[in-house]
Amino acid sequence: MTRNQFSRFADWNDDRNRPVSMMGFRKVDKGDNVTEPVVTFYVLPSGWKEICKGFDSRKVARLCVDAGWLKPGEDGRTQNSIRLPEIGLKRVYQFNTQVLGSAEPE
Incomplete structure (x- = not known):
């Protein structure tokens, strides 16, 4: 995902620039001065x-859930129903920031 996060994932808030071979959406919630x-x-x-x-x-999806990268649906499935821009309600795989890896050494 790191390699393709800008080229294959559409920005959630920018409906004018959609990748030709889009894999999904990338939503960034800006932090404040602390987060x-x-x-x-x-x-x-x-x-x-x-x-x-x-x-x-x-x-692979189950392993991602176990690693804490993928948020499972309330129904226990590995996909969530999310209302996507321009698409509407769709079952998708919802990954969090942790899938990109840690910026700090552990």
Whole structure:
């Protein structure tokens, strides 16, 4: 996701610039002087298939949930129903900022 976060994910708030081969949306909630911005990725099912090419996509999703990167739906599924800009209600994979990795060494 790090490699494609600007080229394949549309900015949530910019409806004029959509990537041709879009994988989903990137939403940035700006931080204040104390906190860092929070980035959320909403990956479309077609984008998820591309990300997981060569792997079992269901198993990868479960591993992402276990790692704390992917927010599961209230129904226990690995997708959430989210109202997306210009698309409407859609089941997507919702990843949090942690999927990008830590900026600080542990």
